[in-house]
Amino acid sequence: MPLIENGRIGEDAWSFIPDGEPVPNDRPVIISFERWQADRASFDGRNAKLGVRLKSGTLAGAIAPDLDRFALVALEFPKFRDGRGFSTARELRERYGYTGEIRAVGHVIPDQYQFLVRTGFTSVEAPEGTNPESWANALSEITVAFQPSLDETEPLSLLRRKLGLAG
């Protein structure tokens, strides 16, 4: 499936290993949170990068104690209307200080891309056949924001139009 990064189709170094299938040790893989819970000891001593995939009902707190084990956290959107992932990403970043990759997987549409970026996602696994142009446009269509994004820390950034940042 096409990987969207910085508004463009990018190379995906990661692969998701479904539960039950053997986990290769020589390349970056994503496993399910359930597998991690059931079988975490089997990943001790692993050198290649590990990622974990959370269902939308699994909130940031569940993975928080183990975040240093993962170079990537994938958040599932079962339906694009299920917006829990936006809060989960933000909690991972703001509350638990996670600095690795956060990836949106599942049903996500380009119209949500700017929100994803602003809440801390770094990449999106877009559905097959998606129009890359729509993802590229999605980041530049709206140039005014009224709330702080994740990377902003200035106290006055709340209603950022005042700062003229968007002007």
Next chain:
Amino acid sequence: MNHIAPGARAGIYHYDAIDRRFVGERVEQFRKQVDRRLAGELTEEEFKPIRLMNGLYLQLHAYMLRIAVPYGVMSAVQLRKLAEIGRTYDKGYGHFTTRQNLQYNWIKLEDTPAILNALADVDMHALQTSGNCVRNVTTDQFVGAAKDEVVDGRVYAEILRQWTTLHPEFTYLPRKFKIAISGAASDRAAVRVHDVGLLARRNEAGEAGFTFYVGGGLGRSPFIGKLVREWVAEEDFVAYLEAILRVYNQYGRRDNIYKARIKILVHELGLEKFKAEVEEEFARLRGPKYRLDPAIVAEIRTHFAPPPFEDLPETSDALARAKAENPAFANWVAVNVAEHKAPGYAIATISLKPPGGIPGDATCDQMDLIADLAERYSFGELRVSHVQNIVLAHVKQDELFALWQQLDAAGLGTANAGLIGDIIACPGLDYCALANARSIPLAQALSARFADPVRQRTIGELGIKISGCINACGHHHVGAIGILGVDKKGTEFYQITVGGDPTLTTAIGDILGPSLTEEETVDAIEAIVEVYLAHRTEGERFLDTLARVGHGPFKERIYAAD
């Protein structure tokens, strides 16, 4: 775009170049989204929330477009534009809603980009009037004018309007989210039946702060908002709300649309647990990033500076004379005019509830006239109230008579604000795809039955609210008399509740008895009124008498024959 300045003196938020750029970008974005839908790139399922967040619904017979009127306040220039749109793209009228917005019920999908462009010409849009996002924040229709006002709610409603606009985290919530603010001693904004209800207050040092009620709402499971925090300081206003929304977005139910509102979360989690979750988030969010800087508040406040009031005596001799000479005018003043904080001024309510009329409907000619009158008598500004009337908030007492004469000549002089004829009704089965029964004909029959102004005043304060289905858009749960339309094997029936109250003494009405046909309902309401008049003691409102005597006498009278 031919931008038209919406009126310098009106107490509205005045757009600058950045605001205009934003609205322009949103219109363009929606135009592209429509194109992508037509090209099949977006499925209907994907397009639906996008069109809803742009105010576009598909109703029974046509598209409905709901225009955002932020906290119900707009300028005469903006109203005139709404009239023009209604004339060009609808059937020559518009409908003012309980959300202090305006909707057009007969819109063609292909006209919507042009309509949105026309709206943008006067700094208006249809954003977030629908969808599972934070909706248009509502407030007291007398805001900035009421004598009992403590804090100007417009300032904070505007801050919330901005802060919730395309909020990246909270645009795909479990369900819609409605916030109301009241900053006066009397609650005219029904704060405790909103997802979040805010009472803006001042502490002993004179600083503004907020009491937060959470989890109120009507619909199929009505709840009264629960007190979650007695005092949130102004600088924490946004951080605290952000904490509430984050808890809701994570824990709110998504498995059942009927259980997805925050009221169900608060109910199922329990108030203490909910509070603890919010407090935990709040403690962490509180800090420079989410601190509401007093400089921002001060800047927003400049938009709502009081208009240039003249130095006038407290009372007007001209008004007293006109009242003495014209009993119909005197009656209108007694019923539709409220006290203003500035000496010599008054707040006038223009009733959109003429006997036999459709509550909240105004013709485009009437809208033009109201715009003219707002310019002549009220600094070019007007408000939409949540009871579906229009308010001119700053009228000189000296000029009330001239105002009333022009209103009366246009069929807008009905004296029934807060009385039995001032009925709230949802669009019902005449328009709405969700309705079980019609609301409008019943409202028309009732307002015609109680048309006599003397009789209305004798009856006194008594709100009737009608919903055509359990979703309760007509607020029937909080009507002193509430009416709910139900479908019984294809026939419309109506269930009567009594004792509802939308003010700070919030109460959900109780069902009086079995549902009735439309005709029986009108008679039953009249019977309720007669029983009340027979039992009331000096100075008792309907709700007071009901509380004292109980359902018994009312039930007996209506259902005795059964």
